Every structure is written in C-alpha cells, then in structure tokens.
Amino acid sequence: MGCFGFLKGMMFVFNGIIFLAGAAILGVGIWVKVDSGSILSFLDKIENVPSELSQVLNVGYLLIAVGALLMVIGFLGCCGAIRESKCMLLLFFIIILLVFIAEVAGAVVILVFRPLADELFAKVGTAAVQSIRRKYGEDPDITGLWNSTMDTLKCCGFYNSSDFDDSPYYNSHNMMYPPQCCPGIEQPCNKTLADSDKRITGCFPLIKQLIDENTVVIVGVALGIAALEICAMVVSMILYCRIKS
Secondary structure, three states: OHHHHHHHHHHHHHHHHHHHHHHHHHHHHHHHHHOHHHHHHHHHOOOOOOHHHHHHHHHHHHHHHHHHHHHHHHHHHHHHHHOOOHHHHHHHHHHHHHHHHHHHHHHHHHHHOHHHHHHHHHHHHHHHHHHHHHHOOOOHHHHHHHHHHHHHHOOOOOOOHHHHOOOHHHHHOOOOEOHHHOOOOOOOEOHHHHOOOOOOOOHHHHHHHHHHHOHHHHHHHHHHHHHHHHHHHHHHHHHHHHOOO
C-alpha cells in the first residue's frame, strides 16, 4: 500500500508540473498570435523572402496546441491518480502513447527531409543578404533588427562582413562596415580589419555551430523526455491495474 501511495503522489506532483508548464506555453502562444502584427509588418519589409518562412508565424498555433495538450495531460494525470479514476488514467496513457508515437515519427521525418531544411536555409540566407544590401542603414526597422541580433550574438551579418557590401550603410560610411564586424573596436571599420585573422563570424554560421556543438545535449534531452513518457505510461498502467473497479 505504501508503494501505491508513493506512485499516486509522484503522479500528482509530476503531472502538476506538466499542467503548469502547459499553462505557461499556452500563454506564450496566445501572446505570439496577439502580437503577430508586428512580425508580419517586419516580414513585409524583406524582399524576396521565401514563402516557407511565413509558416514561422504558425508557431503561435503550435504553442497553443502544445500548451493545451500538456494541460489536458496534466489534468488527467493528477485527477486520475488522486481520485483513482481508471477512465482518466486510461485516457492519460493513450494520450502519452500517441504523443510518443508522434515524436518518433517526427524524428524520422526530420532525418529523411534534412536536405529540404538545408535548401530552405539557403533561400533564407539569400533573402537576408539581399535585405541587408538594400536596406541596412536606410530602413530603421531592418537596421535595428540586425543591430540587436549582432549585438546579442556577437556576430556580423548573415554569413560574414561581405553581406554589407554596397548596402546604404556601406556607401554612406565611405565603404566601411558596422562596428559589430570590427574585432576589438566600437566604430565602423574597413575591409582589412573586418577580414582580419580575428574576424567576427556571421550570425548563421554561429547559430549552426552552437547547434552542432550541443547536439549531444539536444539528443540527451530528447531521450530524457522519451524516458519520462515511458515511465509515465508504466506508472499509469500500474495504478490502473491496482485500482479496484
């Protein structure tokens, strides 16, 4: 009986955390959709942006769906354990099983269609460079976005400093590059300094490098989540079988 009570308590605590996390994700998703107007206005300013990039705006719907699903899972797990409801525990098990299957299928799809993702990134890179060369230093929204990104990530351009060649900023500053492209100084610099041995890498290569360096961590987290889901299904079935009809 003590083991049964322990499992009930663990189910309640674990699913309570899931419920709160789902509520937070749901709130973020609603905020993204409410504030999507500013994102749309920014994308409209980028010429030749790949049509696939507009799908990023659907992340709000994804967050809302994930948040709602987590809240349902948390509710069923908590109430099913505390009230010893076989129906709720069975629903909890079925939903977790479906989520687990969807995650496995998603991982397979990502591996199979990885080349398409690389092609999309190439299109995004072309559009980003064109946007820099046409509007950086002239359009305050584009300029501000790139300045904030480069200041935060300590990077220069999408690929490298040459992305700024022939941009309004480049032409109006006597063929100089932004300060973010200048290692060790905080003022516009020439090509020699920007392309020196200490050159500052582009934002895309930097992000890609961070992902590659943390692949083991990402895989570990994914495996950990899968393990937790399996444990949750096992515990829910143990409680289901121990509860008297």
